[in-house]
Amino acid sequence: MKSFEHPAHRSGYWWIMLFLALPAVLFLPWAASDARAEAQKKFSSPEEAVQALVAAIRAGDVKAMITILGPGGKELVSSGDDLADKVGRDKFLRSYDQKNALQQGTGGKTILCTGDDSWPMPIPIVRKGGQWAFDSMSGKREILQRRVGRNELHVMDVLHAYVDAQQEYAGKNCSGTGLVEFAQRIVSSAGKHDGLYWEAKEGEDQSPLGPLVAKAAKEGYANPELNPFHGYYFRVLRGQGKHAKGGTYNYVVKDRMILGFGLVAYPAEYGNSGVMTFIVNQEGVIYQKNLGKDTRRKAEAMKVFDPDKTWKKVADTEKKD
Template identity: 35%
Template structure:
């Protein structure tokens, strides 16, 4: 089952936080959360998640499809996994687990946002890295499409104004779409595509095309950097805190033992 974007699910609610609510059982806490989500009850959400819960979530907007999927999965089935004073909510046939644990104290069960921080970020990084890998494959398909049209490979992601010298160009209704969408190279400073930036690399053997991707913020939006060439094999490596500098310093596609194929 596809993972739900928990940040999008929770970011629907933006009112100031109130005192956190406790329950006799984790099942009652989980039911209250689902009721708050399904009714868009902002006050209830803040009561459930406590003060300053937004600081633990990535800065992204709501994902209505993720919310709907979560509620559908809840109806399909849900159960509580309880281990001592900690419990988790699993929903759906695939038993997707909500990354926010429920903690038992003297006052009862409550949602523990502080403990959820690492898990939420880990899942966000995982989603971004998978999206980057899929984007690399989409790039290969786009280059092949471009070659079929123009008998050369594109040297740019975005075309110059009024030209088709890149993989994306604006179209009018009825026009054949460009091989690639505009998201790979956003024009807003600091933005990326699912937490990653992309740059076309010259092929050292001059036989085809290549692409490199690196995280917008290392350790926050992603960890691994990726490369791909016309053979459609994605390679990955951890370039560390200097991922951007190292990725931009590469002059041509070239893999060494540090770059391993993505399984």
């Protein structure tokens, strides 16, 4: 991905080491500018700074966390995904309670290390005017890169699962029409099988997206059509444009989606939950594009799968003969 690299990462540690690092999956609008933020809180020692941050995390006091972290802290504390934020905080606290220590870094910086592996928190504590404070800006880029990278990798897994689920839906005649028909919804209408997921009754086969939705539910996520999932929104595309294989046509004929299917996945908060927008259709090849700060409006206006030359294929997603 062009704008934010996907560095090799140990995702478990990034959830554990700091709730700030990967708190988000679903993303609220960018918080108010730092210019309006309260003055950053300073402390008499690095130990006092850590104790204050940990206490704020235990209390779930977002305002206190932001004041402690200072400029740049809002995007780190609130990813927009309340569930992911809580999961990240809980993992950080478990790691901190397991083991914690302050180590001296370069340039007079003090680093909080947590867990049995002494994983270093990316936000150092520095001396400012005779007092100590967290230097959030120095670690912010790395944190956001890792958050974005993790979410984008999750999204590609979801797109692959969507393609497989649509093929299963059509192959098993889940619609009950006897036609090779694809689902126009992700989650079925109440009492129907018109989507890729429905709550299976006793003795009934699991829906095509059952395993994925079950996993999401276990993580605490609700309806993926109404809420972002791992920082992304998903919308079904019901046709394709001239740049797609086979040219322009609608997938839907007489209210039934029988000629193909498509999906667009776009970040709920550009630059915070994700950068790239992704599209896929029945060919199973994923394309990506950076739609910029106006991502949400552009993605929500998208009606068809149409990967022109500005869209790039994601490596290793093209079908092999």
